[in-house]
Structure formats: C-alpha cells, structure tokens
Amino acid sequence: MTATRRFPWAWPGQLRRCGVLGMNWRNANVILPGNPRAHYPRVDDKLLTKRICELYGIPVPQTYAVIGFPGDIRQFQERVRQRRDFVIKPAKGAAGRGILVVLDHDETTFTTASGEKITLADIRYHLETILSGLYSLGGQPDRAIVEQRIVRHPAFENIAVGGTPDIRVILYRCVPVMAMVRLPTRASRGRANLHQGAVAAAIHLRTGRTFGGVCRDRAVSAHPDTGAPIADLEVPRWNDLLTAAMKLADGLELAYIGVDFVLDATLGPVVLEANARPGLAIQIANRCGLRPRLEFIAAQPAQSLTVQRRFELVGALADME
Amino acid sequence: MNVRRIAPWVAGTLAVLGTVGVGLRLYARHHAQMRLGDAVWRVTYTVRFHAANAGARVQVAVPSDTPQARLFRQDVRYAGLESERAHRTRWQTREIGLIAPRPGDYTLTARFDIHLSPRAQWRAPAPEAALGADARADCLRSTKMTQADDPIVRQTLDHLRRGLPPKGELLQRIFDFCSNELHPGDERSPADAVGAIQQRAAVAVGRARAMAALCRAAKLPARLVTGFVVQETEPFEPHTWVEVLNGARWESYDPVNGFARELPHHFVPARRDGAEIVHASDVTDLRATYGVIPLPPGPEAVRAGHRRPWVILDLTRLPLEMHDVLEVILLMPLGALVTVLFRTLVGMRTYGTFTPTLIALSFIYNDWRAGLLTFAIVLALGLTSRALLDRLKLLLVPRLSVVLTLVVLCIIFAISLLDYVRLTPSAQAVLLPMVILTMMVERFYLTAEEDSPAFATQLLAATILVAAFCYLVLRWTTVGHFVLAFPEVHLFTIAALILLGRYSGYRLSELWRFRDLVTPGKRGGA
Numbered sequence: 021m022t023a024t025r026r027f028p029w030a031w032p033g034q035l036r037r038c039g040v041l042g043m044n045w046r047n048a049n050v051i052l053p054g055n056p057r058a059h060y061p062r063v064d065d066k067l068l069t070k071r072i073c074e075l076y077g078i079p080v081p082q083t084y085a086v087i088g089f090p091g092d093i094r095q096f097q098e099r100v101r102q103r104r105d106f107v108i109k110p111a112k113g114a115a116g117r118g119i120l121v122v123l124d125h126d127e128t129t130f131t132t133a134s135g136e137k138i139t140l141a142d143i144r145y146h147l148e149t150i151l152s153g154l155y156s157l158g159g160q161p162d163r164a165i166v167e168q169r170i171v172r173h174p175a176f177e178n179i180a181v182g183g184t185p186d187i188r189v190i191l192y193r194c195v196p197v198m199a200m201v202r203l204p205t206r207a208s209r210g211r212a213n214l215h216q217g218a219v220a221a222a223i224h225l226r227t228g229r230t231f232g233g234v235c236r237d238r239a240v241s242a243h244p245d246t247g248a249p250i251a252d253l254e255v256p257r258w259n260d261l262l263t264a265a266m267k268l269a270d271g272l273e274l275a276y277i278g279v280d281f282v283l284d285a286t287l288g289p290v291v292l293e294a295n296a297r298p299g300l301a302i303q304i305a306n307r308c309g310l311r312p313r314l315e316f317i318a319a320q321p322a323q324s325l326t327v328q329r330r331f332e333l334v335g336a337l338a339d340m341e
Numbered sequence: 342m343n344v345r346r347i348a349p350w351v352a353g354t355l356a357v358l359g360t361v362g363v364g365l366r367l368y369a370r371h372h373a374q375m376r377l378g379d380a381v382w383r384v385t386y387t388v389r390f391h392a393a394n395a396g397a398r399v400q401v402a403v404p405s406d407t408p409q410a411r412l413f414r415q416d417v418r419y420a421g422l423e424s425e426r427a428h429r430t431r432w433q434t435r436e437i438g439l440i441a442p443r444p445g446d447y448t449l450t451a452r453f454d455i456h457l458s459p460r461a462q463w464r465a466p467a468p469e470a471a472l473g474a475d476a477r478a479d480c481l482r483s484t485k486m487t488q489a490d491d492p493i494v495r496q497t498l499d500h501l502r503r504g505l506p507p508k509g510e511l512l513q514r515i516f517d518f519c520s521n522e523l524h525p526g527d528e529r530s531p532a533d534a535v536g537a538i539q540q541r542a543a544v545a546v547g548r549a550r551a552m553a554a555l556c557r558a559a560k561l562p563a564r565l566v567t568g569f570v571v572q573e574t575e576p577f578e579p580h581t582w583v584e585v586l587n588g589a590r591w592e593s594y595d596p597v598n599g600f601a602r603e604l605p606h607h608f609v610p611a612r613r614d615g616a617e618i619v620h621a622s623d624v625t626d627l628r629a630t631y632g633v634i635p636l637p638p639g640p641e642a643v644r645a646g647h648r649r650p651w652v653i654l655d656l657t658r659l660p661l662e663m664h665d666v667l668e669v670i671l672l673m674p675l676g677a678l679v680t681v682l683f684r685t686l687v688g689m690r691t692y693g694t695f696t697p698t699l700i701a702l703s704f705i706y707n708d709w710r711a712g713l714l715t716f717a718i719v720l721a722l723g724l725t726s727r728a729l730l731d732r733l734k735l736l737l738v739p740r741l742s743v744v745l746t747l748v749v750l751c752i753i754f755a756i757s758l759l760d761y762v763r764l765t766p767s768a769q770a771v772l773l774p775m776v777i778l779t780m781m782v783e784r785f786y787l788t789a790e791e792d793s794p795a796f797a798t799q800l801l802a803a804t805i806l807v808a809a810f811c812y813l814v815l816r817w818t819t820v821g822h823f824v825l826a827f828p829e830v831h832l833f834t835i836a837a838l839i840l841l842g843r844y845s846g847y848r849l850s851e852l853w854r855f856r857d858l859v860t861p862g863k864r865g866g867a
Contacts, residue, residue, distance in 0.1 A: 028853075028856065029852045029853050029856050030852050030853075030858065030859045031852065032846065032847050032852065034859040035847055035851070035852070035858070035859065036847075038855075038858050038859055040847070040851075040855050040858055042845070042846065042848060042851050043688065043848055043851065044685060044844055044845045044846060044847070044848060045846070045847075047845075048842075048843060048844070048845040049845050117791060148736060149736065149737065152736050152737040152738065153737060154737050159737070207793075215792065216791070216792055216793075217793075234857075237854050237855075237857070238857055239857035239858075303855065303858060304855065304857055304858055307858065308858075309858065
C-alpha cells in the first residue's frame with residue numbers, strides 16, 4: 021500500500037493492490053454466478069427469512085401479526101391490545117423504509133420511538149401504504165409484519181444516537197468474511213443505513229472487538245455527533261452471532277449475503293434481515309478490501325464445511341490483514 | 342468461470358457478422374445498376390429574405406413523391422432560423438416551416454435529390470379520400486387571380502358549351518381553348534384568368550389560371566398545382582398546371598405544354614393550393630431562385646425500382662419523411678449504450694434506468710430550450726403539489742394518478758404559455774413523457790424524504806446530465822443516416838454491450854469513493 025497520496029482520488033492499480041471489491045466485480049463475478057435469482061425471495065421477503073430462521077433455530081423477533089389484506093387491519097387492534105410495544109414493518113421493505121416503532125399505547129393514541137403521539141387512523145394509513153406496496157421493492161403489493169420490539173442491548177448504549185445499532189456480517193459460501201457494527205447518527209435519523217449517513221465500525225472477526233470505522237465513505241474513528249471513539253467496543257456473544265449467521269447462510273443457499281443482526285437485551289443477537297446485495301463501504305470501515313478474502317474462500321474445497329472448520333477459516337481471514 | 346471466456350467470443354462473432362453485413366451491402370451497392378431510362382436529379386432552392394419582425398414565417402413546399410418520382414434525399418440549411426416540424430397540409434403538400442427569431446436577413450438553401458423512373462410504380466397515385474365539402478368549395482372558389490364568377494369567364498364558357506352537353510367533351514374543349522387559343526405572352530402579359538381570356542395571351546401561370554377558372558365556372562372542381570418539370574432548362578423555374586376532378590379521379594392538364602389527362606414522368610408536383618413554392622408572412626425582399634442538375638446514379642437510387650423481397654433489408658428505400666423517425670429509433674440503442682457507459686464505467690446513479698434516454702428522446706422533437714423550461718416548471722409544480730398531497734394521506738396509485746393529472750395540466754398550460762410568448766413553434770414542442778415525469782416527481786420526493794434533499798438533487802442532476810449526453814447522441818444525424826443505411830452496425834452495439842456487461846473493473850466513482858482505503862493509518866488504522 022502506498023503511504024502517501026498525491027491525488028485526491030485513488031488509481032485503479034492502487035485499489036487492485038488493496039484488494040478492493042468494486043461494484044462491477046461484485047455483480048459480475050460474485051453475485052451473478054453465486055446467488056441464483058430463484059432464491060432471492062428468501063431474503064427479499066422478511067417473512068420467508070423469518071421462517072427459515074425459525075427452521076434453523078435462529079432467534080428472530082416474535083411475530084405478533086401478519087397483515088396481508090386491508091380487511092386484516094381490523095384485527096390489528098385486538099392483536100396488539102395486550103402488547104405494550106411493537107414494531108410495524110413491510111415484509112419486502114428495503115433500506116429500513118416504512119418501519120414504525122411503537123413504544124407505548126392505550127389503543128387510541130400510540131407513542132412512537134421518536135416520542136411523537138399518533139392516532140389509530142395514522143397507524144391504519146401506515147398499514148395501508150405498506151399493503152399498497154409503497155415501501156416494497158419494485159412497488160409490488162406487500163404484507164405488513166407486526167412484531168416484537170427489540171429492547172436495545174446496553175452494549176452500545178452510549179454510542180448510538182437516536183436509534184438501534186445493528187451488526188452486519190458478510191458471508192461468502194457460508195463463511196463470514198467481514199463484519200461491522202452500524203450506528204445511527206443524527207444525519208441518518210435513527211436508521212443504521214450507511215448511505216443515509218450512519219457511521220460504522222469494523223468488527224474483528226476473531227475477537228468481536230470493533231476497530232476502524234466509516235462514515236459517508238470516509239475513514240473515521242469517532243462518532244460524528246458525539247465525538248466518542250467507536251473502536252475497541254466488544255460485541256457480546258460474538259461467536260453465537262457468527263454461528264447464527266452461518267446457519268442462516270446454509271438455509272438461504274446464496275453464495276454472497278449480508279446478514280443483519282440486532283442485539284436484544286435478553287435474546288442476544290437476533291436476525292433482522294438478510295441482504296443479497298450487501299454494500300461495499302464495509303471495506304472502508306475494515307481498512308482493507310474483500311477480494312483476497314473471497315479468493316481465499318473460493319480456493320477452499322467445495323464440499324460443505326463444518327461449523328468447526330468455518331471458525332478456523334474465520335480465524336485465518338482475521339489474520340490476513 | 343466459463344462465461345468470462347464465452348462473452349468475448351460472442352462479442353467477436355457479432356462484430357464479424359456486422360462487418361460481413363456492411364461489406365455485403367457495400368458490394369451490392371457497387372454492383373447494382375440503374376434501370377434503363379432512369380435518371381437522378383438534384384433540385385435546389387435558394388431563398389433570401391428580410392424578416393421585418395421577430396416571428397416572421399416562411400413556408401417552403403417540398404417536391405412530392407409520385408408513382409414515377411421518388412425523393413430520396415434532402416438537405417435543408419437555414420442558419421439562424423428555427424424550424425417547425427415538417428408537416429402535410431391539405432392536398433398532400435409537405436412543407437418546411439421556418440421562423441425568424443429576430444428581424445434581419447436570412448438565407449435558406451435546400452437540395453432535393455429525386456429519382457425519376459418512367460416505368461416504376463413506387464406508390465399508387467395518392468389515394469385521396471372523397472372530397473370534403475370544404476375542399477370542394479376550395480376547388481370551385483373564385484379568387485382574385487382565378488376569377489371563376491367573372492362575366493367574361495362565364496361568356497367564354499357559354500361559348501365553349503355551345504351545342505354539346507356531355508361533361509367530358511366540355512373539359513376537352515376548355516383545355517383545347519386554353520392550350521391553342523391563349524398564346525404564350527411576354528413578361529407584360531396578364532397573369533390572371535380574365536386578363537388571359539381577354540387578351541388571348543398570358544404568361545404560363547395565367548393560362549393555367551384561365552383553365553382553372555373556366556373549369557370552376559363549369560362546376561368542375563379544379564386546383565392549381567405548382568411543381569417542377571425536371572429537365573435541364575435555363576432558367577429553371579416552378580411550373581403551374583391544373584388538376585381537374587373528373588368523376589372520382591384527379592386528371593392533370595398542362596395547357597402550356599399541351600399535355601392532357603396524364604403528365605410525363607418528369608413533372609414533379611410540390612404544392613396543390615395554387616400558392617407559390619415559397620410563401621411567407623412578415624417578410625420583405627423575398628427572392629427565391631431554383632436550379633436543377635443531373636446527378637450520377639448514386640447507391641440510394643439504384644435499387645429502389647426493384648421489387649424483390651430483400652429490399653425489406655434496405656431501409657433507405659422508405660419514403661423520406663419516415664427517415665427522421667426511423668433514424669431516431671435506430672439511435673435509441675446508442676442512447677442505451679450511453680446509459681450503460683455512465684452506469685458501469687462512471688458509476689452514476691439516475692432515476693430509473695432508461696428515464697434519461699426517454700427524456701432525451703422527447704427533447705428531440707422539441708425546441709430544447711422550451712422543453713427544458715417546461716421540464717423545470719413541471720418538476721417544480723409536481724414536487725410542490727406532491728408535498729401538499731402528502732398531507733391528504735392518499736394511497737399510492739390514486740396519489741400517483743393525481744400527480745399525473747397535475748403533470749398533464751402543467752404541460753398543457755406550458756404549451757399555452759409558450760404559445761402566448763411566441764417562444765415555441767408548435768404544440769408538440771413540449772410533449773414530455775408524462776408518465777416518466779410523474780414517476781420522477783414521486784421518486785424525487787421519496788428520496789428527499791428518506792435520504793436527503795441533497796442526494797435527491799444529486800440524482801436529478803445525474804439524470805439530466807445523462808439525458809443531455811443521450812440527447813447529443815440522438816441528435817447526431819450523420820450517424821443516424823449511417824445507421825439507417827447500415828442497420829447491421831447495431832451488431833457492434835450489441836457486441837459492445839456484451840463486453841461492457843462483463844466489465845468487472847472499477848467504476849470511475851469508486852476511485853473517489855474508496856480513496857481512503859489506499860491511505861491507511863489516516864486515523865486509527867487496522
């Protein structure tokens with residue numbers, strides 16, 4: 021790697037030497053051959069993802085209700101009567117769109133995560149827009165999921181601003197190759213999406229400790245709102261999380277995926293969703309490229325690996341830096 | 342990783358096929374021969390005028406196709422003038438309309454290459470629908486120069502009618518009278534019907550007018566045709582003859598040259614409304630000169646007479662007025678190629694994959710300034726209304742439909758406004774793709790809400806930039822002509838797209854995006 025940079029941009033040769041995975045390479049040589057289109061619904065439809073998780077014994081937020089037709093909206097009230105808090109989200113939503121978090125309610129007034137008080141009519145409208153497909157990929161009619169609200173684990177209590185952090189693990193051929201924790205910022209308005217301005221710290225694959233960091237495609241090491249360092253935090257139950265990610269990858273049968281977890285105070289890591297086209301900024305957070313890691317995994321024998329063997333590979337990857 | 346090797350092979354094969362196609366076509370062109378008796382002529386117009394006001398208008402009639410004459414190439418130049426889309430007026434006249442944006446002197450030059458073939462049947466004689474009441478009245482009207490209701494004309498007609506009732510005979514007598522008894526005059530001879538009949542002599546137009554007036558007085562619908570007798574003469578000037586509706590058929594009569602019922606193949610009409618080839622409003626000093634030269638047989642002219650199935654592959658044989666549209670359609674794949682280049686090599690994100698191409702396509706038929714202005718107005722009003730609609734909490738499809746309706750109204754009133762300020766020559770100048778714009782308003786609004794207004798604006802700017810490049814490509818008439826002549830070059834386009842589809846190098850934007858990756862240790866490295 022070059023130590024100094026004379027130009028404000030990088031040259032293709034430099035990126036190649038750093039093993040940076042570009043969008044075209046990812047699409048043409050990783051996703052197109054490895055992720056069969058027929059398996060996409062397993063990640064695009066969160067209900068299907070949840071069912072696969074349940075099948076493999078991976079913890080997910082409990083589903084309270086699934087609303088598939090405008091007629092079902094009426095039973096919504098009965099279903100949430102005895103639940104104090106819950107989350108409404110579209111089954112095929114993308115980039116955290118259309119998610120409504122309710123902290124408390126008295127059946128007529130609902131308090132959202134931002135402290136706003138809304139009425140039952142507002143909730144109905146939100147459900148209807150979800151069903152009409154406003155938030156779904158490609159605008160297809162969708163279903164709404166009402167599920168358990170995740171109670172934030174105290175691990176990142178002091179560092180996240182206005183939302184719940186999540187942990188993304190990228191797996192290639194069912195082996196975790198890179199991971200990061202994404203922390204909401206004021207700019208991302210509580211959402212943990214990097215392109216909306218959230219900040220992320222890389223997670224060391226063997227130790228589960230954070231290092232590096234990225235925000236708006238720049239290398240950072242502190243939270244942009246609070247200035248608090250984002251390195252050297254420990255992700256609790258890291259090995260459980262990696263095991264769950266590997267099991268889910270087995271179930272999804274997609275070669276290249278990103279699995280998003282949130283840490284629940286009692287359940288530990290629960291799967292939020294999986295993504296068949298995970299973004300590339302994770303490389304900036306890790307200060308290293310994905311390509312050598314993918315090539316390393318691709319060079320392994322093709323038969324399916326035991327969890328034990330995969331942990332060995334993860335260890336080898338962690339030492340590659 | 343087999344694909345990686347197959348793709349270049351497929352691309353290479355397509356490129357070879359493309360080369361073979363172009364080669365075969367060139368070979369066929371060089372070895373094809375023109376039919377015996379065919380000729381290729383170039384008719385030229387030079388029109389000079391002084392526009393008295395901004396908005397002065399000039400209308401130029403283009404030579405029409407006949408069964409034996411085929412216009413296969415045209416080139417019209419008009420520096421500083423703005424063009425209206427060529428359109429057809431009544432009587433199958435194709436006109437080029439030009440508008441002067443400011444007062445001043447202007448020159449227009451036009452070249453029309455015409456292939457004449459005495460034995461060809463390129464098109465059935467113009468299939469004209471039954472004469473409407475308006476059109477019929479036009480063909481019987483008495484005008485300043487063609488005074489059908491003048492007593493002198495009536496007297497002459499009564500004289501000609503003496504002793505014979507059947508219609509055909511009367512028409513023949515009128516023709517004989519105009520052809521034989523009206524003599525060619527000099528420059529001072531009258532040019533109107535009454536003058537011609539009184540003096541028994543007239544300029545060429547006057548004799549045609551006299552015939553038209555007599556026919557009209559006899560209640561035979563007649564029209565004056567202005568066109569060209571394509572042959573080497575000096576000076577070369579437009580010629581006027583008469584068409585008379587006899588039963589269901591328009592018959593041509595040229596009293597000056599003595600042709601009745603049918604004209605020789607080198608009579609090429611341009612206008613059928615009795616006006617001159619070039620007419621204008623708000624213009625002074627209008628001078629139009631015409632010329633004709635024989636051309637050596639060119640490739641476009643040689644094969645058009647043959648009716649063999651493989652002429653289907655030859656798009657240049659299609660009527661000239663279709664060429665514009667065909668060329669734009671054929672340039673669309675190049676627009677797509679531009680989109681792919683921006684997406685794959687530059688890494689620029691836009692609203693919708695082909696939205697820029699479609700916007701560019703709509704601008705082709707527009708004045709781009711008027712189009713851009715309308716585009717901005719529609720977008721601004723669409724976004725404002727979309728923001729207001731958000732409070733009504735409407736479901737997706739009804740809401741989109743409301744926005745579509747507003748977009749339609751915006752466009753309609755933009756047309757009205759532009760017409761009011763005389764900025765645009767025609768209504769189709771601002772026909773933007775309404776559904777595309779509606780989706781763009783919706784996407785812009787959602788992106789601004791969900792990501793940030795800055796990002797939404799960035800996407801909009803990228804969309805407009807890509808659209809601008811697509812526009813430049815679609816406007817590239819030289820390439821358009823070439824693709825029309827050699828449509829198989831699109832095999833190269835497909836080959837290029839296949840290679841780009843397998844391109845897995847970095848995007849230009851990624852050189853910027855991952856810049857921090859090559860300077861580790863900036864702050865807290867791994």
